Amino acid sequence: MEKEVERSVSLRPIRRGDRSNQSQLSKDVEGGTFSSGKLHQDYPLKIVWKKGFIRLFLVGGILWMLLILVASMFHIWSCHSSVSFFSAICNKESKVFSVWSTMGLAQNPQPQHRCTIPLANDPYKIVIPEGRTTDKIVKKLSYVMEDDILSNDSRSTPLFGGHQSWSHREESFKLKPTMKVHCGFIRNGGAEMSPVDIKYVKKCRFVVASGIFDGYDVPHQPSNISTRSKKLFCFLMVVDEASLDFIQKNVTVKEDNDGGKWVGIWRLILLKHPPYDEPRRNGKVPKILTHRLFPEAQYSIWIDGKMELIVDPLLMLERYLWRGKHTFAIAQHKHHHSIYEEADSNKRRKRYARPLIDLHMKIYRYEGMESWSPNKKTVSDVPEGAIIVREHTAMSNLFSCLWFNEVNLFTPRDQLSFGYVVYRLQGSFEFFMFPNCEYNSIFVLHPHIREHSSRIEWVTSWSQLKGSANITGIGKDWDQASGKNGNLIESRGGLGLWTPYPGNLDAVVLPPIARTSKAG
Secondary structure, three states: OHHHHHHHHHHHHHHHHHHHHHHHHHHHHHHOOOOOOOOOOOHHHHHHHHHHHHHHHHHHHHHHHHHHHHHHHHHHHHHOOOOHHHHHHOOOOOHHHHHHHHHOOOOOOOOOOOOOOOOOOOHHHOOOOOOOOOOOOOOEEEEOOOOHHHHOOOOOOOOOOOOOOHHHHHHHOOOOOEEEEOOOOOOOOOOEEOHHHHHHHOOOOEEEEEEEOOOOOOOOOOOOOOHHHHHHEEEEEEEOHHHHHHHHHHOOOEEOOOOOEEEOOEEEEEEEOOOOOOHHHHHHHHHHOHHHHOOOOOEEEEEOOOEEEOOOHHHHHHHHHHOOOOOEEEEEOOOOOOHHHHHHHHHHOOOOOHHHHHHHHHHHHHOOOOOOOOOOOOOOOOEEEEEEEEEOOHHHHHHHHHHHHHHHHOOOOHHHHHHHHHHHOOOOOOOEEEOHHHHOOOEEEOOOOOOOOEHHHHOOOHHHHOOOOOOOOOOOOOOOOEOOOOOOOOOOOOHHHOOOOOOOOOOOOOOOOOOOOOOO
C-alpha cells in the first residue's frame, strides 16, 4: 500500500507538468504564437499528406525490392531451366549473374578455360602396357578398296570415299564380329603417299600426327617433350602440295639422306592428289583416318595444325587411355552439347553453306537423333575435335571409319557427325570425353593464316548455291578461297547431300536452338 502511495505522489508533478504544457499551448494558440494568429486550417491536411507520402514511398520501395527479388529469382531459375524458351532469357555472361555466382545463388556458367591436367609425374616411370586391348564386339575389320559404281559406268572415276549407297551406310552400323566397311582410300581415289614416306611410317608404333592443307599454317614445334618420347614417337605432319610449297617458302625445311623432309621434330608426309575440292574436307583424311595412313601404329595422338603441343605425349597416353583403360579419348566442347547447337553456330560463323548444314541436320533428325540432354549416357554429343587420343583397336578403327563416312557423305564439319555415330552404335562404342579445361591446357593456339578455305562457306541460300543469286557479305579471304569460276558445289565430297534421300524430309522440323554463349 505504501508503494502505491509513493507511486501516486511521484506521478503528480509529471501530470501537473502535462496540464501546464497543455495550458501553455492553448495560450500560444489564442495569443498568436503561430504567425497567422490561428492554427492554419490546412495544417492537419499537410500532416496527413506528409505521413501518407512517407508511407507510400516506403511501401513502393518495399514492392520495388520484392519485384527485383522475384525477377532475380526467376532469372536464376531460367538459367538452369531445361526449357529452351526460358534458358534463352538468361544472360549468363552478365555482371549481375557473376555476382550471384560469387554469392552462391547460381552456378557459374562460365567453365574454367584452363585447369591442371592430372598427369603422372615422370614420363620415364610410365609403364607401357604389353600387347593390345582385346576386341570384344568387332574382332576383324577390313575395308572396301574398289569403287562399286565403276562396274556399271566405265566413265566414272573412283572417289576416295567410294560411292557408298544408303543401304551400305545403314548396314555399316550393324555390328558383327567380322565387318567390311567403306573407310576412304579407294584405289586410284587420291591421297597417295610417296614410297619414301610409306617406308618411314612403317616403323612407327607411337604417332603424334598433325596436318596442314591449302597453306593454312606452318608447323609449330612441340615443347616439354621428354627424351624418351622423342625416341618413342614419330611426329608426322601430313601436308598437301600447296602447303609444302608454302612451308618451304616460310620456314627451314631439311632433307635427310633418304629424301625425307623435316621441319624441326616434324617429319613432313606429302599426300599427292588431294581427294576433295574442299580443303577442310581434305584435312579430315589424316585426322580421322590416322589408322589408315599409318597402319602399323598402335597408338596415335592427333593435334590440329594450328596448335603447339606443350604436354609430353607419353603422359597423355597414360592420362587419357591407360589409366582408365580407354581406347579412344576426345575433349568435350566448351559451349555446345547438342549437334543442333553446333550446327547453328557453324551457320552463324560461316563454316559451310547454310542450306547444306540444315539438310545434313534434317537427315539426322529424321533418323532419330535427339538433342542432347542430361538423360543421355554421354557427357556431350559435341567434341572438340582438334585433339584425339586413340589406341587402334578394331572397334576404335571402325568408329573412325563410320565417322569419316559421314564427313564424306555430308558436310565436312566433323563435330556434327561425331555424336550421330555414337548414337547409331547404341552404346557399343565406349570412349572417354575429358573436360574442356584440360583440353585447353594441352596446347598453345596459333591463329590460322586465314579464316575461310572455300567460297561455299559464305552461301546462305539454295539460289546462291546453284548460281542464280549473288553471294553477299563476302570476307577478306574471298579471293584466296577455293570454288572460283562460280563452281561452288563439290564434285567429290558431300555427295549424300545431292543424292535423293530414301525418306520424306519435308515434314522434318529441327529442334529450337537457345544460344548458350556469345563465343559459341
